[in-house]
Amino acid sequence: MIPSVLPTYNRAPLSFVKGEGSWLIEADGRRFLDLGAGIAVNALGHANPDLVAALTEQAGKLWHVSNLYNIDQQQSLADKLVDNSFADTVFFTNSGTESCELAVKMARKYFYEKGQPERTTIVAFEGSFHGRSSAGIAAAGSEKMTKGFGPLLPGFVHLPWGDHDALREAAAKPDVGAIIVEPVQGEGGIRPLPDQCMKGLRDLCDEHGILLIFDEVQCGVGRTGKLFAHEWAGITPDIMMVAKGIGGGFPLGAVLATENAASGMTAGTHGSTYGGNPLACAVGNKIMDIIADDAFLAEVNRKAALLRQKLEGIVAAHPETLESVRGSGLMLGMKCKATNLDLVKAGYGAAVLLVPAGDNVVRLLPPLNITDEDIAEAASRIDAAATALEQA
Structure with missing residues (x-):
């Protein structure tokens, strides 16, 4: 049974x-x-008094209203993330998986609106993990993630980790619109992408007009000693996925993007019932107040x-x-x-x-x-x- x-x-x-x-x-x-912290989620440990206080205070005021209305805590957290990152705008989700879904949609919508609808292919890498949704497992591509779940979402190519020649060849193809990569692979075995490789990725994307997507769901929010792991390389992405540590144990995720990369995401193109709710954002605000210091x-x-x-x-x-x-x-x-x-x-x-x-x-x-x-x-x-x- x-x-x-x-x-x-x-x-x-x-x-x-x-x-x-x-x-x-x-x-x-x-x-x-x-030493697992809920798989990099409990960034400030268990029952952290500052987070407990922030959540309890908000719980006594307002739990949920949906994104039909303005949410003060959400606006405050978005402002903090923008002020402390490359991003111009933020969309809130409940998880890293949902952040992946939006990152893929955002990249493809960008090229559609730019009059290049053929540029739907996203380059990903062996050993990656981008969540367990249809887009996430298609991006990862491993048999462990995809077996039995076909047909898979099309539009992804998978390259060996560290194969620079294959990367340069793939980036030059006319249907490629984005590259997605974890600055430090987590599920793949704690494999940091060297700084020079991240710089090379940024240069390659600029050369071919490709969007660079960083998955910082596990390695972001202070985990590597910078607020975001890509900061060590001195470069920035166009789109970034965040979750886990940003909620300190409360379900919360986000997609951060430049104004240019997000230009296709206009009213009605994406949404979430729970994403950015007052409870989650109250905790996220306190996390940022502490960790971004x-x-x-x-x-x-x-x-x-x-x-x-x-x-x-x-x-x-x-x-x-x-x-x-x-x-x-x-x-x-x-x-x-x-x-x-x-x-x-x-x-x-x-x-x-x-x-x-x-x-x-x-x-x-x-x-x-x-x-x-x-x-x-x-x-x-x-x-x-x-x-x-x-x-x-």
Whole structure:
């Protein structure tokens, strides 16, 4: 008999009833150090008092009115995002998947309105993850994401990661309108796109009149030590997808765009019933007030260096189990020699939560405000998990 919850998840045998900062408390009272943060969602940890206060205050005033009317909290958050990014305009969604849908629509509508309706093809890359909607799985293209869900949404080509010749050839084709890429691949195994490659992408798009779409759903909102990961390369996209950290645990996403890239999206071309509702935007406003601060981001970088140093030490101490550390900021991955899922399971025994990814990597995506003490404890527990795996 099928469960009442559709069985599409391979869930761990854990059930958490409370969260405090970087910690989750199991129903039986055990405390787990959470280095996944809800897959990079709980940017300020669990039950953050500032976010709780912002949500509670808004909940006592107004929950939902729909986008038939002006929403003050939405306008405030849009202004903050515009003021702190390349963007001129913002559309609010409830998730990264919805942000992907709009990014694809926006790029194609742009060329339609410019009198180039044939430019519908979007170039994407092996190892990518852009959500689980029809556009998202078509953009990713992997068998794991697409098998059994055909016919797939057409208009995507998939290139090997790092194949510059294939990229230059694809960009020159007359039907190509956009390139979509994650500045740091998350699901693909914490693979940062080098700064010079991001600069090259921007130059290539400018050369051929192509729109550049960055998927910063996982790597954005302070995760890499800049508000947005592409800032490290000193370039900007035309369209950017955001979600996860922007809501700090409350469902919220956004598409940020330049005025030019968004020019085709006029009244009636897109919409959302819940997107940008007062509750979500109240939390998003508080997130931006905290994370967009230079001093906060400096602390993210300091803590990232501390965590990475400790992880490098763990890799050196377990050469049969672990291979290397990679990533950017507090978006780190440990490349495994043992099976990554086995290390994740060993982490349960050590009461530390890690997240699996592609390329046999485990992800570490802790809250951005994780304490130094919790970083030290994290290292101790990961070391214990690796030891337990070796002794199993």
